[in-house]
């Protein structure tokens with residue numbers, strides 16, 4: 001019997017957009033359809049990736065060059081694709097990833113000004129054609145997201161950036177969503193958590209039609 005390849009879904013958004021909050025509800029929804037799900041995150045998701053995460057987010061590493069930051073994001077991603085995402089999809093499991101390659105276009109491209117062609121080249125190399133079927137973009141005014149995240153305490157190396165940085169990140173995400181309407185669903189993340197979950201589960205509905213029950 002041939003195994004039906006699993007579905008790959010990514011969650012994106014600015015700081016405090018509610019990705020972690022949404023993950024739990026989405027997990028329940030997907031597993032409720034009898035689907036085996038792998039939850040993961042970027043940067044991180046593997047032993048090597050989590051080590052990279054601690055390097056890129058450590059506020060002590062304020063000297064990290066933008067080019068190095070970009071390469072580290074893709075180093076973590078390359079490992080995650082090979083160790084976790086591709087094997088899971090091949091085994092018929094679904095993968096729900098808290099951030100994926102769009103985050104590099106938004107943060108390192110939009111935020112830091114790294115050239116898009118450079119990011120696209122790294123994507124070809126690191127992702128090996130593995131792309132989400134669906135990307136949920138939780139869109140929120142920067143000030144609202146930052147106010148939510150402020151309640152959490154210690155800011156990481158990226159969270160200490162100025163509002164202008166996060167405005168560029170948001171603009172970049174929205175541009176990518178507009179350019180790929182077939183893959184992206186933009187969700188108004190200023191709604192209540194329940195309304196955000198409802199919008200997200202609606203966006204998932206077409207994928208369930210093809211899943212084994």
Ligand code: Z5A
Nearest residue numbers: 016017018019020021042043073103104107148158192193
């Ligand atoms: N990064 C990068 O630069 N390049 C890359 O390629 C990748 C990542 C992959 C780590 O990401 C950093 O790495 C991130 C981008 C960069 N840096 N920044 N900034 P992360 O995803 O681990 O961390 P994050 O973006 O800082 O996530 P977050 O701030 O934890 O956001 P969230 O998970 O989307 O939010 P949350 O924890 O679910 O919610 C935040 C608070 O808001 C919390 O108190 C909730 O209870 C509350 N909340 C959530 N939803 C709502 C609603 N709907 N209403 C009201 N309150 C809410």
